[in-house]
Amino acid sequence: MLHSFRRVFVYFGLCFLLILSFVSWKNSWTPELKQLRPLTYYSGNGFVRTMILSDNCEKWIQNSIRLPIPALLVDQNILQQLQLNICNEMKLNHKIKVSTCVIKDYKVLLVQVAVDAVNFGSAKFDFENFELLRFYNHTDKDYLVFEVSSQNKIIIPKNFSYKISNNLKVPTQISLFLDLWNRGNFVNCRNMTMRRDSIKKGIYTMLRNVLLPPRKPIPALESVRTLAQLRDEMLKFGIFPFLNGGTFLGWYRECSVIPHTTDMDIAVFAENWNLQFSEFMWTHNSSFTVKRQLGLVNDSYELTLVPKTGFETPVDVFLMYKEIENGKENRWVGGLTTTGLKYKYMYPEYDPWCAADLMGHLFWVSCTPEDKIQKEYGNTWYLDENSSKYIWNAAQNAVENGRFSREQMKTETYNEYKINDFS
Known part of the structure; x- marks a missing residue:
């Protein structure tokens, strides 16, 4: 009995020494915790730059994109030209792509694409030069949902930078906005039921x-x-x-x-x-x-x-x-x-x-x-x-x-x- 007790004692003693040796070895490699650096205030030098539209581009928007309802400019070709401030030579050989919000509470159902005319009360407006996408602004999401087609959705964060000109929201950090758009193809998760x-x-x-x-x-x-x-x-x-x-x-x-x-x-x-x-x-x-x-x-x-x-x-x-x-x-x-x-x-x-x-x-x-x-x-x-x-x-x-x-x-x-x- 005593012999068995000694064996158990020696076994646990060796285990303790091994653990102690491991901890000591690990601590010899692991550097000590360092003090935090003093915090400063950031100048903003590294932030993505916000674009200021030239007078020529402001005039081009006011003359070329006149809409009776609020809309967002999502046309990549036009945005790239706005970014370069080359509006005097704006090349436009397609319908301008803009997006309008579907507000279910007020039954705003602007869902037709490139139609000849859409009624707004007693007024009419010609949309033949525009391609319209609809988007949804859900209050419980931090992103906007754009319906590109029945099978394809694009989502982008809500808090992008923009300015409003003639009822039109124009992104002002265009490279960033285009990246958001090009990375926005929506992918679903599986939502599997798990056994823990x-x-x-x-x-x-x-x-x-x-x-x-x-x-x-x-x-x-x-x-x-x-x-x-x-x-x-x-x-x-x-x-x-x-x-x-x-x-x-x-x-x-x-x-x-x-x-x-x-x-x-x-x-x-x-x-x-x-x-x-x-x-x-x-x-x-x-x-x-x-x-x-x-x-x-x-x-x-x-x-x-x-x-x-x-x-x-x-x-x-x-x-x-x-x-x-x-x-x-x-x-x-x-x-x-x-x-x-x-x-x-x-x-x-x-x-x-x-x-x-x-x-x-x-x-x-x-x-x-x-x-x-x-x-x-x-x-x-x-x-x-x-x-x-x-x-x-x-x-x-x-x-x-x-x-x-x-x-x-x-x-x-x-x-x-x-x-x-x-x-």
């Missing part, structure tokens, strides 16, 4: 929770609002983020946020990144603060941002890089361990040119969502796996990608900050 994976309690789970205390699940609706707020701050710099990782999976599979998830994930093409945005995060003007910065801008870059008010939902922002291999384009985002080991999450050529609804908010997504999700989560992506069991560097598409040195980790590639005061 339960958490099994055991010695392994207890030890893991001691070594890596689990984070709290995030509140879904508040976190989506937070993500939409970050989307808007990025758009000020011409940056188009798209859903990534578990947030992308939750949208497509469940049309929601996975209830046991602990953060939000978005990605940005590396060539679309604006260094001014990184500086903006260190100002009073942003609603977010930097909790963590990993990697370098040209290698495995990742920002973790948290809102200054409300629930501190962590938002991981990944740069997605491009590489050409055997004549084919691949994309990848990075992952980094506390020991400096780097990973690549590999994807085939990526196509985040479509838009989706997540709990009433617009986010950009891949136009081939199931293909990308299957690449990362495998053929059983439709089965729930509790977040506490998920091992981030064991994803189907993760491969090792070298290592940052210990010196790099301590000085530039692993910066985690003390979050205590946003004043």
Whole structure:
């Protein structure tokens, strides 16, 4: 009996020493938390510029686009010429494309395209030079819905910049507006009914929770609002983020946020990144603060941002890089361990040119969502796996990608900050 007790004692003693050694080794690699940089005020230098229409363009609009009802100019050809301020030489060989709002409460049903005439009370107006699209402005959505055809919808955020001339809303950040439009093809989620994976309690789970205390699940609706707020701050710099990782999976599979998830994930093409945005995060003007910065801008870059008010939902922002291999384009985002080991999450050529609804908010997504999700989560992506069991560097598409040195980790590639005061 005594012999058995000694064996058990030695066994647990060895386990304790191993755990202590692991924690000590891990701490020797992990840099200490850094103090937040002092916040400044942002000058606005990196913001997308707002266009001022020339007098010639103002006159051309007033003379050429006269409408009896409010409308939005969505004609890409005309917008591009307005942007260049070449209205003296405006080339127009097609019907002008404008969009009018369908207000169900007042039964405004302007739905005919390129008709000869439409009655407005006792007056008549000739629409033969116009192509009319209808759009809907739902109060419970943060985007407008345009009906391009019976099978195709385009959605864009409501808060784009414009000016009104002759009953016509004219976008004033034209490049940004055209990007919004060209990325606006609506893609539906699957809205699958999920059977939730339960958490099994055991010695392994207890030890893991001691070594890596689990984070709290995030509140879904508040976190989506937070993500939409970050989307808007990025758009000020011409940056188009798209859903990534578990947030992308939750949208497509469940049309929601996975209830046991602990953060939000978005990605940005590396060539679309604006260094001014990184500086903006260190100002009073942003609603977010930097909790963590990993990697370098040209290698495995990742920002973790948290809102200054409300629930501190962590938002991981990944740069997605491009590489050409055997004549084919691949994309990848990075992952980094506390020991400096780097990973690549590999994807085939990526196509985040479509838009989706997540709990009433617009986010950009891949136009081939199931293909990308299957690449990362495998053929059983439709089965729930509790977040506490998920091992981030064991994803189907993760491969090792070298290592940052210990010196790099301590000085530039692993910066985690003390979050205590946003004043």
